[in-house]
Amino acid sequence: MSQKVLLSSKEINIILHRLACQLLENHLDFKNTVLIGLQPRGIYLAQRLNDILKSEYGVKHIDLGFLDITFYRDDFRRGDKTLEANKTNINFLVEDKNVVLVDDVLYTGRSIRSALTAIQSFGRPLDIELLTLIDRRFSRHLPIQPNYRGRQVDAINNEKVKVMWKENDGEDTVYLIKTTA
Amino acid sequence: MSELSVNHLLGIKYLKEKDIQLIFETADHFKEVINRSIKKVPSLRDITIANVFFENSTRTKLSFELAEKRLSADVINFSAGQSSVKKGETLVDTVNNILSMKVDMVVMRHPNPGAGIFLSKHVKAAIVNAGDGAHEHPTQALLDSYSIREKLGDVAGKNVVIVGDILHSRVALSNIFALKLQGANVKVCGPKTLIPKYIESLGVEVETDLRKALNWCDVANMLRIQNERLDISYFPTTREYTQQFGVNKKLLESLDKEIVIMHPGPINRGVEITSDVADSKQSIILNQVENGVAIRMAVIYLLASKIK
Numbered sequence: 274m275s276q277k278v279l280l281s282s283k284e285i286n287i288i289l290h291r292l293a294c295q296l297l298e299n300h301l302d303f304k305n306t307v308l309i310g311l312q313p314r315g316i317y318l319a320q321r322l323n324d325i326l327k328s329e330y331g332v333k334h335i336d337l338g339f340l341d342i343t344f345y346r347d348d349f350r351r352g353d354k355t356l357e358a359n360k361t362n363i364n365f366l367v368e369d370k371n372v373v374l375v376d377d378v379l380y381t382g383r384s385i386r387s388a389l390t391a392i393q394s395f396g397r398p399l400d401i402e403l404l405t406l407i408d409r410r411f412s413r414h415l416p417i418q419p420n421y422r423g424r425q426v427d428a429i430n431n432e433k434v435k436v437m438w439k440e441n442d443g444e445d446t447v448y449l450i451k452t453t454a
Numbered sequence: 455m456s457e458l459s460v461n462h463l464l465g466i467k468y469l470k471e472k473d474i475q476l477i478f479e480t481a482d483h484f485k486e487v488i489n490r491s492i493k494k495v496p497s498l499r500d501i502t503i504a505n506v507f508f509e510n511s512t513r514t515k516l517s518f519e520l521a522e523k524r525l526s527a528d529v530i531n532f533s534a535g536q537s538s539v540k541k542g543e544t545l546v547d548t549v550n551n552i553l554s555m556k557v558d559m560v561v562m563r564h565p566n567p568g569a570g571i572f573l574s575k576h577v578k579a580a581i582v583n584a585g586d587g588a589h590e591h592p593t594q595a596l597l598d599s600y601s602i603r604e605k606l607g608d609v610a611g612k613n614v615v616i617v618g619d620i621l622h623s624r625v626a627l628s629n630i631f632a633l634k635l636q637g638a639n640v641k642v643c644g645p646k647t648l649i650p651k652y653i654e655s656l657g658v659e660v661e662t663d664l665r666k667a668l669n670w671c672d673v674a675n676m677l678r679i680q681n682e683r684l685d686i687s688y689f690p691t692t693r694e695y696t697q698q699f700g701v702n703k704k705l706l707e708s709l710d711k712e713i714v715i716m717h718p719g720p721i722n723r724g725v726e727i728t729s730d731v732a733d734s735k736q737s738i739i740l741n742q743v744e745n746g747v748a749i750r751m752a753v754i755y756l757l758a759s760k761i762k
Contacts, residue, residue, distance in 0.1 A: 341483065343483075344483075344487065344495035344496070344525075344755075345495060345496055345497075346497075349497050349758075349759065350500075350758065350759055350761060354457065355456050355458075355760070356759065358480060358483040359483075360482075360483065360486070361483070361486055361487075366491070390496065393492065394487075394490050394494075394495075395490065395492075396491070
């Protein structure tokens with residue numbers, strides 16, 4: 274197994290600010306927009322964007338929620354392991370709202386497909402956008418593309434992209450990990 | 455640890471402590487799901503579950519059926535009263551006939567202890583025991599512990615007294631196994647005629663004075679007097695039982711501390727507990743019912759994920 278750094282802490286910080294600005298451009302005061310971080314690892318990105326928008330761009334209030342998609346996945350009973358759930362925490366309705374789904378890595382698109390189903394349990398959104406820090410090109414199983422992307426990466430199938438967050442992993446870094454098959 | 459150590463839920467006796475924790479953690483997520491405006495998830499859409507009830511049940515059957523439907527499973531119901539069982543069909547034949555319609559899981563209630571265990575050895579499906587005679591009622595014990603955990607934060611170290619007919623109660627036996635497994639202290643309280651002779655071998659103490667038992671406990675689980683199972687007289691009259699082992703508001707308020715009151719239902723109001731106790735803020739009886747759906751969703755989800 275070998276790994277190389279795709280994004281350093283400084284690069285991540287610059288990208289987060291750019292993504293925040295792109296969100297602002299489209300949603301301005303976030304009055305009718307909600308940020309939904311996908312469990313387990315999209316929640317850190319959503320929280321960061323929420324913090325940056327509030328502290329540096331003067332957005333007063335953002336509805337921020339965390340969505341777990343475990344019970345909506347399409348691979349139930351297909352792997353060896355029981356799929357373990359995480360906490361969903363959305364204490365508002367998304368009815369007629371602009372929803373921005375936030376996840377760290379976009380790979381096959383299957384998680385996002387599940388999230389599109391899951392979010393309907395909280396109402397009928399006006400529209401749904403997708404924001405990801407890393408977009409793995411050429412690996413999609415479904416016709417799903419991000420509206421906002423941090424960095425596009427070409428990685429082959431036995432490579433893994435791992436996003437580390439300070440609050441959970443002690444550092445802000447994105448690694449490309451090569452598993453020797 | 456992310457999966458159950460068993461392929462069937464036959465009794466608490468066959469579970470490990472970490473199984474119970476996994477079920478509780480999964481139930482936490484389902485509890486959030488059933489409090490949404492859309493209370494359904496698509497996880498089990500390719501699973502078919504048969505609810506096979508050889509004995510009367512209202513709330514357990516409803517609770518299981520609701521749990522199955524909330525998980526998007528296909529559900530068929532079977533009650534012995536209207537079936538070929540009356541014509542002399544054996545249990546294995548009955549269930550195999552149901553299974554040949556491509557059923558993946560069987561939830562069964564049966565008057566004979568061990569019916570679920572027997573079935574699990576002879577048919578190819580995941581079995582959930584929804585009560586087998588006076589043996590076990592595992593999902594009831596799980597939801598009882600889950601409700602204690604929700605109310606008091608933890609089950610370990612808590613003092614729980616089970617009051618009533620311990621002899622005929624599958625709820626009592628499953629609860630004793632579950633509570634001991636999680637490190638709670640358990641006493642049973644009731645007329646001596648309704649307490650099994652060797653109950654202490656399960657690590658529980660017997661207390662025949664209700665007031666003492668209630669002063670000791672954090673939680674009192676009041677069992678129903680099951681008149682349908684009392685083949686002979688175990689106590690002189692219901693009135694005398696109520697006087698000695700019934701809980702009323704006056705008794706509750708005279709205790710040293712505020713205890714939690716539970717009841718697996720259906721309540722004989724005025725026998726085990728009076729109405730003002732059942733409806734008081736110390737009672738978590740309706741929470742138990744709500745938690746029952748979440749617990750059964752968790753059990754079914756976790757067992758279904760092991761069906762290959």
